[in-house]
Amino acid sequence: MIIEMSKLRILGPRERLEDVLRVLQDLSLLHLSPPEAVPLAHPELSPGQERESRHLRDALANVEQALSALAVPENGSAVPGAATPTDLARWARLAWRTRRETDRLAAQGAALEEEKALIMKYQHFFSAFRALLESESRWPNAQAYHVLLRGREAGNLPQLRASLAAVIGEEFQLFSQPLPTGELAVLIVVSAQAAGRVERLLAEARVQEIPVPEAYGGKSLTAAIPRMLERLGTIPREVEAIRQRRQALARAHGAELRRARAALHDRLQSLAALPLSGVTTRAFVLEGWVPARARRDLERGLHGSFGDDVVVSEIAKEEWESEQAPVVLANPRLFRPFETVVSLMPLPRYGSIDPTPFVAVFFPAFFGLMVGDVGYGLILAALGLVLHARSKPGTTLRNVSEIIGPCAMFSIIAGFLFGELFGDLGQHWLGLRPLLFDRAEALVPFLLLAVAIGAVHVVLGLILGVVSARRHPRQALGRGVSAAMVVLVIVGLLAAIGVLPRGFFTPIVIALLVGFPALIVLEGLVAPIEFLATLGNILSYARIMALGVASVMMAVVANKMVGAIGSVTVGILFALLFHLVNFAIAAFTPTIHALRLHYVEFFGKFFSPGGVRYQPFGHWTRVNARPRVPPTPRHPRQAA
């Protein structure tokens, strides 16, 4: 559900504005908005505050960069105490120094990685030329050329030898060594006098010579290779030294930098909050929303700090539009994980319907009907338990693990209804019999069940649409007529095929003929198209049957592999592999289609997106966590 909000106005003497903001930041309850009702000046930041804001942003950027470079683990629970200007200045200096150091280490690391990559590029040549280089060393006054012939060029080696002989006669030696990559490493050793002619020949033939990196000295690869190999041995030690230096920095400054980040964020937020107030020469006005249940807490907090100097009053609901109010979803513990599913869509508007409870019921049910296997359900439950154990409370992963639980439970229940345990294995081994019907055989009953569930879901969506449009009677009436006509069509079809008494058919057709013009009058000319689209939406639930049948068929095929392939062991392995693939598909595809059925078919009937998230003005760590909503206050007598 979307919890009720109150809009408050806070009045006080202008000189107390910053103190009030500080207390409000500690309370973390008020979602600030600029005062609108009365024409007031909005205080701008002074030049000094502007300068401070710029410096704090720079410092924050340094802190974020340093924390990221040092891979300091997050620790979002601590709320920093009030930071003095001296603290902020000290943290800004620390951030700058640490960032400079981490940047230097990063540059060093990158240079080492680059150097290592360069040496590794020569790795193949080392092994290929090692044998050849011994030949090079026997020619002290000779010039050596290291050439790589790629692909088809490797076949031109005899031609190269012939060309060299034609240009410089017998004053050369040519050695070759094939590389694992299919290329051919060639060493040409010539006398110093013939070097010029050989270079011209190689240039004309466009044969690429392997350059010797200058950093390793000398023109000869003979001299460079040992140095490069030696360097390859020392690079990991230097990389390790950089890593240790980073760890030392993280140990020394990590906690301090985290505190600095929170404090810098807090100060920046308090500066950003100033222009959200309205001021006169003597007074200030602040406006914003709090959850109605938390109103008293805020009033008590301000009264405790400022007494009667600061006045809090509630702005009547008639004075604000519900679209402006921020939204907090608050659902029972069992439904709360499904807020993750709803949060994939834009937030619902304040005053509209929160679909979370409905998603919490129907999403696992659809999922279970599609998977419908005791074995897969048990594996899913185990997976959910592992995820639950390995995730932290409040994280998306924890929510996902808590969604998996009901999905697995519904899969197991549906598995018993359809008599499936790893396909038909349960029937053969354990004598498991379907309590409802066998999905693999009873295709039409399963299709009817899926469409019937779709009809219930879509009609429920239409009814919720009527409820959410209660403030607009014409729209609500139109949606109501549409819902009634969908029900009439379903009842009419059941009467036509004899499930319901045939006498129902004629009155229903008459009712539909009357309903259509009424629908057009209420909803316009698009109403008939929307009505047909709604019937199409109901048919869309046939996917529950289609995916369910596909799932069971895959499982049956997996089981048949044991007998179909000659060796039993190979058959079992194939069957396990096929079940694994089927399980992966069964976990993924039903999720996508259950989501789609909710987002398109169900939400389309009533969901009003566009809500503003409730973000109370508070400390950085708190604002990023789930908004804190105090429990419903008890009756004064109970409290006493």
Next chain:
Amino acid sequence: MNPVLVAFAAALAVAIPALATAWAQSRIGPAISASMAEKPELSTTAILLVAIPETMVILGFVVAVVILVRT
């Protein structure tokens, strides 16, 4: 009715929408992936857009089942 023709009709009822779905997804997939690279918040839209054409093949499958069951 000739069972071969019935089977062929059922196969066509699945195959043609399957090709249509594949074609639609082949166009939607790259487009939405490119959009997500710039705006990761479009992931929900991506799921919906990729899942929407699958309705064709699913309904084709249902039609095929009806063809096979009714004859």
